[in-house]
Amino acid sequence: xxxxxxxxxxxxxxxxxxxxxxxxxxxxxxxxxxxxxxxxxxxxxxxxxxxxxxxxxxxxxxxxxxxxxxxxxxxxxxxxxxxxxxxxxxxxxxxxxxxxxxxxxxxxxxxxxxxxxxxxxxxxxxxxxxxxxxxxxxxxxxxxxxxxxxxxxxxxxxxxxxxxxxxxxxxxxxxxxxxxxxxxxxxxxxxxxxxxxxxxxxxxxxxxxxxxxxxxxxxxxxxxxxxxxxxxxxxxxxxxxxxxxxxxxxxxxxxxxxxxxxxxxxxxxxxxxxxxxxxxxxxxxxxxxxxxxxxxxxxxxxxxxxxxxxxxxxxxxxxxxxxxxxxxxxxxxxxxxxxxxxxxxxxxxxxxxxxxxxxxxxxxxxxxxxxxxxxxxxxxxxxxxxxxxxxxxxxxxxxxxxxxxxxxxxxxxxxxxxxxxxxxxxxxxxxxxxxxxxxxxxxxxxxxxxxxxxxxxxxxxxxxxxxxxxxxxxxxxxxxxxxxxxxxxxx
Amino acid sequence: xxxxxxxxxxxxxxxxxxxxxxxxxxxxxxxxxxxxxxxxxxxxxxxxxxxxxxxxxxxxxxxxxxxxxxxxxxxxxxxxxxxxxxxxxxxxxxxxxxxxxxxxxxxxxxxxxxxxxxxxxxxxxxxxxxxxxxxxxxxxxxxxxxxxxxxxxxxxxxxxxxxxxxxxxxxxxxxxxxxxxxxxxxxxxxxxxxxxxxxxxxxxxxxxxxxxxxxxxxxxxxxxxxxxxxxxxxxxxxxxxxxxxxxxxxxxxxxxxxxxxxxxxxxxxxxxxxxxxxxxxxxxxxxxxxxxxxxxxxxxxxxxxxxxxxxxxxxxxxxxxxxxxxxxxxxxxxxxxxxxxxxxxxxxxxxxxxxxxxxxxxxxxxxxxxxxxxxxxxxxxxxxxxxxxxxxxxxxxxxxxxxxxxxxxxxxxxxxxxxxxxxxxxxxxxxxxxxxxxxxxxx
Numbered sequence: 001x002x003x004x005x006x007x008x009x010x011x012x013x014x015x016x017x018x019x020x021x022x023x024x025x026x027x028x029x030x031x032x033x034x035x036x037x038x039x040x041x042x043x044x045x046x047x048x049x050x051x052x053x054x055x056x057x058x059x060x061x062x063x064x065x066x067x068x069x070x071x072x073x074x075x076x077x078x079x080x081x082x083x084x085x086x087x088x089x090x091x092x093x094x095x096x097x098x099x100x101x102x103x104x105x106x107x108x109x110x111x112x113x114x115x116x117x118x119x120x121x122x123x124x125x126x127x128x129x130x131x132x133x134x135x136x137x138x139x140x141x142x143x144x145x146x147x148x149x150x151x152x153x154x155x156x157x158x159x160x161x162x163x164x165x166x167x168x169x170x171x172x173x174x175x176x177x178x179x180x181x182x183x184x185x186x187x188x189x190x191x192x193x194x195x196x197x198x199x200x201x202x203x204x205x206x207x208x209x210x211x212x213x214x215x216x217x218x219x220x221x222x223x224x225x226x227x228x229x230x231x232x233x234x235x236x237x238x239x240x241x242x243x244x245x246x247x248x249x250x251x252x253x254x255x256x257x258x259x260x261x262x263x264x265x266x267x268x269x270x271x272x273x274x275x276x277x278x279x280x281x282x283x284x285x286x287x288x289x290x291x292x293x294x295x296x297x298x299x300x301x302x303x304x305x306x307x308x309x310x311x312x313x314x315x316x317x318x319x320x321x322x323x324x325x326x327x328x329x330x331x332x333x334x335x336x337x338x339x340x341x342x343x344x345x346x347x348x349x350x351x352x353x354x355x356x357x358x359x360x361x362x363x364x365x366x367x368x369x370x371x372x373x374x375x376x377x378x379x380x381x382x383x384x385x386x387x388x389x390x391x392x393x394x395x396x397x398x399x400x401x402x403x404x405x406x407x408x409x410x411x412x413x414x415x416x417x418x419x420x421x422x423x424x425x426x427x428x429x430x431x432x433x434x435x436x437x438x439x440x441x442x443x444x445x446x447x448x449x450x451x452x453x454x455x456x457x458x459x460x461x462x463x464x465x466x467x468x469x470x471x472x473x474x475x476x477x478x479x480x481x482x483x484x485x486x487x488x489x490x491x
Numbered sequence: 492x493x494x495x496x497x498x499x500x501x502x503x504x505x506x507x508x509x510x511x512x513x514x515x516x517x518x519x520x521x522x523x524x525x526x527x528x529x530x531x532x533x534x535x536x537x538x539x540x541x542x543x544x545x546x547x548x549x550x551x552x553x554x555x556x557x558x559x560x561x562x563x564x565x566x567x568x569x570x571x572x573x574x575x576x577x578x579x580x581x582x583x584x585x586x587x588x589x590x591x592x593x594x595x596x597x598x599x600x601x602x603x604x605x606x607x608x609x610x611x612x613x614x615x616x617x618x619x620x621x622x623x624x625x626x627x628x629x630x631x632x633x634x635x636x637x638x639x640x641x642x643x644x645x646x647x648x649x650x651x652x653x654x655x656x657x658x659x660x661x662x663x664x665x666x667x668x669x670x671x672x673x674x675x676x677x678x679x680x681x682x683x684x685x686x687x688x689x690x691x692x693x694x695x696x697x698x699x700x701x702x703x704x705x706x707x708x709x710x711x712x713x714x715x716x717x718x719x720x721x722x723x724x725x726x727x728x729x730x731x732x733x734x735x736x737x738x739x740x741x742x743x744x745x746x747x748x749x750x751x752x753x754x755x756x757x758x759x760x761x762x763x764x765x766x767x768x769x770x771x772x773x774x775x776x777x778x779x780x781x782x783x784x785x786x787x788x789x790x791x792x793x794x795x796x797x798x799x800x801x802x803x804x805x806x807x808x809x810x811x812x813x814x815x816x817x818x819x820x821x822x823x824x825x826x827x828x829x830x831x832x833x834x835x836x837x838x839x840x841x842x843x844x845x846x847x848x849x850x851x852x853x854x855x856x857x858x859x860x861x862x863x864x865x866x867x868x869x870x871x872x873x874x875x876x877x878x879x880x881x882x883x884x885x886x887x888x889x890x891x892x893x894x895x896x897x898x899x900x901x902x903x904x905x906x907x908x909x910x911x912x913x914x915x916x917x918x919x920x921x922x923x924x925x926x927x928x929x930x931x932x933x934x
Contacts, residue, residue, distance in 0.1 A: 017608075028579070029832055031839045031840065036850035038846070039845070039850055046736060047735060048732070048740065052619050053616065054833050056831075058581055065588075066585065071604035072606055073603065074591070076589030078602075085595055091501060093545055093548065098758075100552065101561055102556025103759060105756065105757055107569045108572075110560065111885065117556055118555075143631040150813055154673055179810070182808035183806070186810075187812070189673040192808040230528055262532050262533060266535065285821075286591055286605075286823065287595060330669070331761070334759070336761035337760050338756070348543055350542055359525075363525070364513065367516040367524055368516055371517070386527075436503070438504060472601065473788050474794075475785045476797065479794075484784040487611075487612075487615040488615075
């Protein structure tokens with residue numbers, strides 16, 4: 001809105017795709033000639049015809065991707081209160097350590113005696129996460145949170161089979177859960193049953209009791225819940241499920257709130273996954289890579305996905321082994337090691353006291369937002385919250401959660417998570433994290449009040465927001481109706 | 492107890508801030524905010540180490556890193572699914588820019604065009620390289636990408652048997668089994684010479700080049716799969732595809748690959764990125780994120796996450812997969828690498844791998860006691876049958892500053908799978924050959 005039209009045109013040109021920049025004869029790299037005696041080439045019939053990749057110089061590549069990066073909001077550039085994603089500052093020390101050639105140039109299939117340092121990182125991080133969760137068995141092999149969930153419920157499945165309870169198919173999942181929970185349960189072969197919450201936002205124990213019979217495999221439960229609440233009924237829920245012969249899976253996506261405050265293993269959870277890219281501050285990377293380690297009880301340890309790091313009794317060396325009755329491999333190698341090193345570095349730097357400071361300040365910041373915004377939006381559950389607060393924008397007539405979110409972008413704030421959890425109408429799910437200052441939170445609060453005034457004056461103005469971003473609202477229906485998913489000569 | 496001087500460099504709240512915020516919140520202390528946690532469970536002994544300074548952490552981590560032998564200070568001839576390729580210096584500078592590194596899944600496309608357009612470039616690159624119609628935004632790694640392809644083939648064909656050639660990477664086969672088992676899908680391992688597909692076979696899964704480096708008769712396999720109404724699925728090395736015919740040329744229905752080969756650090760096994768491509772007809776059964784082209788309300792071109800009704804956050808238990816991530820940052824790494832290499836560079840890399848590995852193989856074959864176990868065309872890896880057992884051979888190489896190949900003695904007598912890429916010079920290869928010669932002569 002404050003940019004001249006000519007600059008917009010310019011900006012568009014700067015977004016030309018690589019193939020549109022390509023000119024025959026340019027190159028982005030200087031490669032050597034072969035220094036070995038010429039070898040017989042394969043038959044021509046085995047070779048591909050053409051390879052239509054760009055021909056661009058290094059300088060053009062730098063300018064293009066630098067420009068693209070500048071079109072992004074990120075933690076480094078903007079407050080990013082995306083609920084349930086724990087968008088906290090990512091220390092660069094972690095990057096430096098992960099780039100150490102001793103880690104970044106180790107080959108994943110080297111024999112154990114050559115890679116004792118890497119295995120010690122894995123072994124020690126296993127014990128760190130065991131301490132955080134209060135559960136003795138740990139596998140770092142799952143490659144992301146959703147794979148941690150899948151591995152977790154498969155471990156649970158294996159334990160039930162081992163008990164001769166393989167017929168149990170019913171998996172109870174609260175309606176507030178992340179979509180990955182039911183999707184993972186379905187991939188693991190369970191029948192998903194959705195469970196509601198009570199008026200206080202806690203799990204409805206009567207619904208759990210009603211399903212607690214000989215078909216019950218277990219429950220997948222997020223603690224704190226996606227409403228940002230610590231649900232103390234979860235403790236009784238674990239007892240009910242255990243008495244019925246089921247097991248309890250804990251989704252640890254929101255572990256940032258609980259560091260040093262409570263251990264989920266103590267509450268009765270049998271399996272817990274953690275998102276290292278959330279709680280332990282490994283970069284989100286525009287949508288990965290993550291890591292989704294799982295922690296389990298003694299009974300479930302032998303079913304963990306592998307490999308895991310163990311010590312050889314005889315040689316005293318660290319080695320990679322598959323647990324006795326493992327559910328199998330999470331991927332080709334031993335997990336997203338580069339992510340594990342970053343999390344290990346972060347925990348080593350902050351230690352016990354740092355963990356308490358994280359949870360304490362994260363929870364304080366969320367409650368501060370609650371206190372300062374409660375007059376503006378409807379609060380579906382009027383309680384102290386943990387790491388995030390979920391409001392409903394429904395009482396702001398004329399301005400939807402979407403409108404408010406889009407207008408926030410104009411003011412230089414990333415939007416909260418919107419329309420989730422599904423049980424809250426017009427949900428705005430705000431997670432400030434511990435790394436934001438009071439000044440930032442105050443500015444955010446002020447802007448939300450400003451947007452409210454704008455809505456009161458002319459709500460149609462908000463329907464068109466954002467105005468100051470690189471592009472205005474995008475036509476998602478058009479993208480889906482006629483999918484254009486790659487460059488080709490015709491378009 | 493903790494040291495009194497500890498102060499997190501990442502937390503801005505001062506004690507004054509905390510006091511005024513607590514007053515707004517209506518609480519006496521931070522601990523009071525945790526009172527929903529029953530007291531008997533609250534504040535357990537955490538048991539982590541005490542905090543360290545940044546200097547101390549660097550020292551500690553260096554002391555661990557230095558215990559590893561690695562491809563930076565040893566000559567490396569190990570591949571087997573993770574490949575050391577040269578990566579131009581500029582790549583990490585671009586990829587680790589904070590705007591890429593510290594953003595997340597582009598839920599707000601107006602302020603995420605960098606990630607979305609980068610993803611679109613990745614899809615364009617992989618689809619072109621694989622000769623396939625469409626690609627998604629990326630999966631965890633090559634193994635899980637292939638496992639998801641197997642599940643997708645079962646959904647598409649409504650059949651429940653997965654047939655895998657025995658020349659596919661064993662780690663990938665194990666991953667397929669881990670994904671298939673809970674859904675009661677059957678996984679059959681077969682050899683190409685003895686193929687038996689039936690009416691329940693959803694797909695035939697192959698690797699190209701296969702785990703032992705060889706190029707198999709892909710057209711024959713593809714035709715056979717299709718004649719039985721099964722899908723043909725290929726797991727491919729992307730560098731090899733700069734040189735050899737593509738999955739699209741063979742009529743593959745789904746083609747996957749390990750994107751790590753596109754200049755991504757070995758990093759002891761991850762993070763990598765899985766490539767996932769398929770026929771356009773099967774788009775709505777595809778797992779994972781997809782970036783699509785569209786326009787904004789002013790008619791300007793832009794990109795959004797599209798075809799989301801396949802995904803877990805919309806479809807929950809009916810989604811095509813539970814996957815959330817697209818391993819976007821590693822996909823971006825592979826994209827920047829490939830844009831620098833470009834049309835001729837990527838082919839040159841493939842040619843160098845081919846030339847150097849064939850030189851190495853022919854020199855090793857001249858050594859007394861060593862022989863090549865395959866006479867098929869290979870790309871950059873080949874199996875050598877050694878006169879000494881694998882451990883002796885590999886230890887001898889290590890003593891000479893070489894990370895030796897992969898142990899395939901379960902399949903071939905004293906077999907070692909050796910990988911030679913463009914990073915090896917003739918001098919490096921000659922050192923490998925001389926060392927192997929010396930090992931065979933020593934007692």
